[in-house]
Amino acid sequence: MIGIDWGTTSFRAFRVGRDGTIRDRRAAPKGILNVPDGRFGDTLREEIGPWLAAGEDRVILSGMIGSRQGWIEAPYLPCPAGPAELAGALVDIGFDWARVKLVPGLSGTDEAGVAEVMRGEETQVLGVAPLLRDGGIACLPGTHSKWVRVVDGRIVGFTTHMTGETFGALRGHTILGRMMRDGPADGPSFDAGVTRSADPGGLLHHLFGVRALALADRLAEADSPAYLSGILIGHEVRAALAQAAGAVVQVIGAPELTALYARTIAACGGYAERHDGEAAARGLALVAEHAQWT
């Protein structure tokens, strides 16, 4: 079968064998926002045509491709949900080159009852075996980071943190950015920012401290982005760990980012394991298996 993690800005396809191993992979900058005029079928054929020609005829999709801006809008499935529930809620897409099914996103609420939604992350989470087996917490860092709680093989709830997007707005459009130039993302100033996030005064005070340290010649322009990043990720991780005492955090995503998060989680007294984005392929294969579609 073919599994595709089709997000807002990226398209990643996997050819998965009957035993669940990845036999081939393709990636392209063809996220749903980059596909003109809703030509999703054409894009799919261009990207995976050779695999279809080689005999594959089942395609399973996850991610923002199932949103209102995507190919077909799949209603959110409420939590708790695991592979069986997702398999039972697959949405068929009419496509004349193969059978195509779509994994719906999930809806839930945070601890205070505020609505949350996700599309794509649920599939990556289900691709991390220790989570399904033992339960625990998954963290998917990024523009909108997700922290996902898994109990007895099902996702029971999740919270989103606007960390990456807040970093971009602060760097690009406040006085902080005027004292920054590009520098290493993972140097000691990142750790200094994480340490700072434990100080009293709160995030809005710590943000101003980036400027205060620069004014006092105690923070170089090239170190400032990593320091700001450490402050923001430190605040995110501390708040999330406060709700998940003692859990192992499975961090899923691009290696540069999961490395920073694992380091932060350790600095905050937690324990993290790292997984790359190919977790999506295993999650897609698992859902297909539950749909008896392998």
Next chain:
Amino acid sequence: MIGIDWGTTSFRAFRVGRDGTIRDRRAAPKGILNVPDGRFGDTLREEIGPWLAAGEDRVILSGMIGSRQGWIEAPYLPCPAGPAELAGALVDIGFDWARVKLVPGLSGTDEAGVAEVMRGEETQVLGVAPLLRDGGIACLPGTHSKWVRVVDGRIVGFTTHMTGETFGALRGHTILGRMMRDGPADGPSFDAGVTRSADPGGLLHHLFGVRALALADRLAEADSPAYLSGILIGHEVRAALAQAAGAVVQVIGAPELTALYARTIAACGGYAERHDGEAAARGLALVAEHAQWT
């Protein structure tokens, strides 16, 4: 004498009687960033020429006019500092129409030892009599809000929160702004944001909730700015009060803003009194008096 609070974007002058009462006032959008080619002397003469002609010959200035971008850079005076210390550190400015002196800004450190500076707020704080008499906490809300600790008539330390500027960056340059239009700043959605700031999950999570509520049709576009404002001010106030248990907070500034802060402080279990920006005039008069310059 004439006292002038000369900031980045505004110029506010007061003619103050020997008994400290304000006899006249002028305001103009002639902050230091709006004065071309460093023509500060000309601006001063244009604005207060009539008062000088009427016999005033002493002018005392505070605010960003004493910064590197201003008329003359006055070195920061370290905390603790009160009216006597500020009077002893006045900086003379050469000006042929009157004697002009400049109140320096203050430097200090927050509880964690990170450097902090301010220019202008120190003078407003000293203009609030209950603070000088009984000590306590002053809050000066704005782009960069200041929380100032006063003990025995002197400013001992302060912290800055980047609340107003963060609001602007989030509204103007993130996905949150796309779901907003102008609406009342002080409606029930402001209070809902303040309440939200007490929930678990942290500020970066609460920010995403603005979008989540809007997606769930539980937050109208015109209510979203006030809700975001309530979240941010709520986080600022909770973090600041955590370091100032039981203190009365003297909130100084424009009435619309001090009303929102006083409301938030009350909602967070604190007690606030409100003062307008004319506190600057009384602070300037007090420093002049200590300099035996009245």
